[in-house]
Amino acid sequence: MSKPMQGWLLGIHTTTPTLGLAMQPVSGSQMKRSQTWSLGRQMAQQLHPRLENFLPPQQWSDLVGIGVAVGPGSFTGSRLGVTVARTLGQGLCLPVYGVSSLAALAYARIETDPVSLLAVQLDAQRGDWYGAVYRYAQATDQLSVVVPEQLWSTSSWQAQLHLLQAQPCSLEIVDGTALADPPVQAVATLAYKAYASGQLSTWSDILPQYLRQPPIDSGALKAPSPPKPPAD
Structure with missing residues (x-):
């Protein structure tokens, strides 16, 4: 089945104290965009309102996929971003693509030189x-x-x-x-590449990549879940 020629992929990066959000267009005629906020310990409380304010002028119905940095990085931040991406993917019936934080750094470097x-x-x-x-x-x-x-x-x-x-x-x-700002646009771009190639990736496939034993119960990923996206 061919991919739609319109729509956007949302990029989420929470593996550092700085939140990053990005929008990657499917069509080359539209401009990609991103924004970062240094939130530190306020990340969990601020992510949802920041996302709701960042999304316009696009709407939830414009999304065709989600890319999220899965780590390595902050244990809490990685878990938060993955949980939000999984919830959005499940609620909106969208593919979710996990992107290595290290791969995103590599691709961001390549884009400049x-x-x-x-x-x-x-x-x-x-x-x-x-x-x-x-x-x-x-x-x-x-x-x-x-x-x-x-x-x-x-x-x-x-x-x-x-x-x-x-x-x-x-x-x-x-x-x-x-680096002061996370490479969130690279996360969205790599997710778009996976999407455009026809790669299948559901929300349930995406897990944080800690690379070392986190000081938490692995079941913490399931609770609490963030609210589902509002209807347009």
């Missing part, structure tokens, strides 16, 4: 790093995984970087910890 090999890192605290390596093919605008995202000790991550830097291809290191 295309490079072929990227190592993306985030400070995971406790002397550890979240890290992954991606290769970008400019001819096809495709991002592929070279080294899957995982939790690294500082020494093992540095060893991995040294190994990659010894290769002929130049390596770009992207440190997401230093």
